[in-house]
Structure formats: C-alpha cells, structure tokens
Amino acid sequence: MKRLVSGIKPTGSLTLGNYIGALRQFVKLQDDLLDTEMFIFIADLHAITTPQDKAQLKKNIKSIAALYIACGLDPDKVNLFIQSEIPHHAELGYVMESTAYVGEMERMTQYKDKKHKQTQGIRTSLLTYPALMAADILLYDADIVPIGDDQKQHLELTRTLAARFNQMYGDTFVVPEAFYPKTGARIKSLTEPEKKMEKSALNPKSYILLLDDINTAKNKIRSAVTDSEAIIRYDVKEKPGISNLMTIFASLSDVSIKDIEEQYKDSDYKTFKEDLATLVGHTLEPIQARYHALMKDPSLDQTLDLGRERARLIAMRKMAKVYKRLGLGRQK
Numbered sequence: 448m449k450r451l452v453s454g455i456k457p458t459g460s461l462t463l464g465n466y467i468g469a470l471r472q473f474v475k476l477q478d479d480l481l482d483t484e485m486f487i488f489i490a491d492l493h494a495i496t497t498p499q500d501k502a503q504l505k506k507n508i509k510s511i512a513a514l515y516i517a518c519g520l521d522p523d524k525v526n527l528f529i530q531s532e533i534p535h536h537a538e539l540g541y542v543m544e545s546t547a548y549v550g551e552m553e554r555m556t557q558y559k560d561k562k563h564k565q566t567q568g569i570r571t572s573l574l575t576y577p578a579l580m581a582a583d584i585l586l587y588d589a590d591i592v593p594i595g596d597d598q599k600q601h602l603e604l605t606r607t608l609a610a611r612f613n614q615m616y617g618d619t620f621v622v623p624e625a626f627y628p629k630t631g632a633r634i635k636s637l638t639e640p641e642k643k644m645e646k647s648a649l650n651p652k653s654y655i656l657l658l659d660d661i662n663t664a665k666n667k668i669r670s671a672v673t674d675s676e677a678i679i680r681y682d683v684k685e686k687p688g689i690s691n692l693m694t695i696f697a698s699l700s701d702v703s704i705k706d707i708e709e710q711y712k713d714s715d716y717k718t719f720k721e722d723l724a725t726l727v728g729h730t731l732e733p734i735q736a737r738y739h740a741l742m743k744d745p746s747l748d749q750t751l752d753l754g755r756e757r758a759r760l761i762a763m764r765k766m767a768k769v770y771k772r773l774g775l776g777r778q779k
C-alpha cells in the first residue's frame with residue numbers, strides 16, 4: 448500500500464487558495480487513490496516559526512481540523528492528526544537539520560520572502576523549517592505529497608535530503624513525489640494579483656476565507672483588481688487579475704480556461720465577476736454548514752485521537768530505525 452502525506456499550517460483561517468491548491472486535491476485523491484493510505488495533519492509546529500497568539504493558535508488548530516472534514520475528507524479513509532501530538536516529527540526534524548546544509552536552507556525563496564516581511568526577531572526555525580517539513584514527509588515513507596506551487600522548492604529539498612541520507616547511512620527513506628493540481632496550484636491575491644493569496648496577508652480583501660460571510664466573500668470577488676481592457680482573456684503576464692479569477696472559476700467548476708474564454712467572449716467583467724461570486728457562494732455555503740455542525744460534535748476529537756494513534760505507530764518504528772542507522776543510543 449502506498450502512502451500520501453500533506454499538512455497545512457494553522458497560521459490563520461484557511462483561504463480559497465488553500466482549498467483549491469491543497470484541500471480539494473486531498474479530497475479528490477482520497478476518492479481516486481484506493482491503494483493509498485492518507486496522512487493529513489495540522490502543521491502546528493510550523494506555525495510557531497513566526498509569532499502566534501496562543502489562544503488564536505488553539506482556535507485555528509481545531510478550526511482547521513473541522514474544515515478538513517467539512518471540505519470532504521472522510522475520517523474513515525484518512526488519518527487526521529495534529530503534528531505536535533507526535534513528538535517524532537520534531538525528532539526527525541533535528542536529524543534532517545543534521546543532514547541539510549545551511550546554504551540549502553538560506554536559498555529557500557519562502558524563507559527570503561518571509562524574512563523580508565519581518566524587521567526583527569526572525570526565528571531560527573523560520574530558516575530550518577524545510578528540515579521539519581522533510582521530516583513530516585519522510586517519517587511516513589510518503590510516496591506522494593499533494594501541495595501548491597509555493598512548496599515546490601521544499602519538496603525538492605526533501606527529495607535531496609532523503610537521497611543523501613539513504614546514501615550515507617543505507618536505504619532508509621522513500622524519495623517522495625510531489626502532486627500539483629492541474630489548475631490552481633497558485634491562486635493569486637485579489638488585490639495584488641502578482642502575489643500569492645495567503646492567509647497571513649495583512650489586507651483581508653486580498654484573500655477569501657472559507658469561513659468568510661458569504662456576502663463578504665462575494666464582495667471581495669466583485670472588488671478584485673482587474674485591468675481596463677474589459678476582455679475576458681487568459682494572459683497571466685498582461686492580465687494577472689482576470690486570469691486569476693478565471694483560474695478560480697475553472698478550479699471550482701471544472702470547466703476549462705478555454706471554455707470560459709469562449710463562454711464569456713462577448714461578456715464583460717461585471718457579468719463574469721457576478722457569476723464567479725455566485726459560484727464561490729455555492730462552494731462555501733455547504734462547507735460552512737458542515738463546519739458549524741462539526742465544531743459542536745465531540746466525534747472530531749475522537750477522529751484526531753484515532754489519527755494520532757495510527758500515525759504514532761508508524762512514526763515510532765521509523766524513528767527507531769533512523770537512530771539505529773545513525774549509531775545513536777544503545778540500540779543494536
């Protein structure tokens with residue numbers, strides 16, 4: 448049986464970008480890959496690479512757990528768990544830091560971007576974060592890792608580290624493959640469409656949250672930045688705003704970009720945005736209804752307990768093997 452692993456940081460509430468780039472893929476793969484065991488977690492250790500409010504972090508962790516299920520993940524098919532509840536992630540993270548070179552960490556573009564956004568107190572873990580991400584994946588011998596485009600470099604590094612460790616200490620880790628969505632691997636900001644939509648952005652108009660009030664979400668689509676040409680044509684370079692909206696439309700409706708261009712060739716931005724706003728509303732409504740019910744349901748905790756136990760068993764065995772390979776402790 449193959450394995451799939453992926454996680455999302457609880458640094459805020461989930462955006463439409465997280466949904467299209469990650470969550471929606473998890474749900475599709477859960478239904479398509481019948482020979483694959485899935486491990487989906489809340490990457491809370493990754494959240495503290497930047498400052499977090501303690502109470503808010505707690506809320507986000509539970510909220511993301513509920514959103515995973517509200518978006519369609521089936522707790523009977525997927526092992527859902529919280530990263531920090533399995534100490535082996537941090538342990539293998541350290542081993543990965545002892546496999547990676549400082550230069551490799553410093554080259555990561557996400558680190559460079561995030562470093563520039565902060566003026567002081569950049570945490571060491573912001574730099575070493577890809578080692579922990581590699582550990583998250585290698586701990587479970589993942590064959591496939593569904594992620595958005597922004598994680599490409601981290602996944603490449605994970606592959607490098609797995610291969611390096613295997614070469615130095617003997618075959619220990621599976622070298623994983625990334626899996627990107629066909630459309631929507633990088634949803635852009637609604638206010639600055641050259642940048643990625645992200646939950647930790649300062650301007651709330653730049654993103655749509657899965658839990659945004661439906662009218663607020665629709666208004667964010669209506670006021671999204673476009674251009675003055677008023678032709679619905681896909682051209683990321685010249686028309687990043689409308690192209691991004693078309694990508695969102697294509698991802699949520701499973702209609703191709705080409706068909707959207709054809710369908711709206713005599714239309715205008717206002718009509719297109721209105722149709723997209725309706726589509727976004729129809730996507731969010733059922734997710735929100737399930738989410739609110741789940742937040743009151745004690746079975747959410749049971750799901751996380753079960754997921755933790757299954758994950759822990761695998762993680763524990765793997766870690767014992769890794770320490771043995773390294774010659775640590777007294778194990779023969």
Ligand code: ATP
Nearest residue numbers: 456458464468469594595632633634644645646647
């Ligand atoms: P932060 O703002 O804290 O960096 P984020 O919104 O970028 O967070 P993550 O928790 O880092 O989200 O990402 C979770 C998953 O969602 C990853 O697989 C990531 O690639 C994907 N993802 C994040 N943003 C987008 C986006 N704009 N388009 C497509 N996929 C995305």
Ligand code: LTN
Nearest residue numbers: 452453454455456490493580583
């Ligand atoms: N680094 C990712 C979140 C993440 C992840 C992982 C994704 C942490 N560990 C393991 C896939 C597999 C991010 O910032 N989006």
